[in-house]
Amino acid sequence: MNFRELEEKLVEFRDARGWAKYHTPKNLAISAAVELGELLEHFQWESDGEILEAVKDPAKREAIADEIADVVIYLTLLAHELGIDLDEALKLKLRKNGEKYPAPERPP
Ligand SMILES: [Mg+2]
Numbered sequence: 001m002n003f004r005e006l007e008e009k010l011v012e013f014r015d016a017r018g019w020a021k022y023h024t025p026k027n028l029a030i031s032a033a034v035e036l037g038e039l040l041e042h043f044q045w046e047s048d049g050e051i052l053e054a055v056k057d058p059a060k061r062e063a064i065a066d067e068i069a070d071v072v073i074y075l076t077l078l079a080h081e082l083g084i085d086l087d088e089a090l091k092l093k094l095r096k097n098g099e100k101y102p103a104p105e106r107p108p
Pocket of ligand 1: 035038066067070
């Protein structure tokens with residue numbers, strides 16, 4: 001599924017529930033940040049090693065995956081409301097990053 005397909009599914013889901021009126025750009029940006037905070041709660045006070053160990057537990061892994069999905073969902077809806085094509089935006093941004101940070105001939 002690409003972002004265009006995800007966007008269509010999300011808009012259909014929210015429109016079927018009458019939630020569009022709440023999905024202003026500001027509310028969606030705040031919601032993405034709130035969900036990112038929920039993701040960070042899983043990592044607070046944990047070392048990288050502890051986090052990698054924790055995600056071996058299927059329930060913990062699913063809880064973290066849910067929060068990542070929530071962030072992606074709100075950002076996809078935000079892009080929709082702003083008329084931004086995420087597939088195109090990601091391609092363009094990757095190209096810009098490649099130009100800004102060219103890979104060395106030999107990786108370090
Ligand atoms: Mg959440």
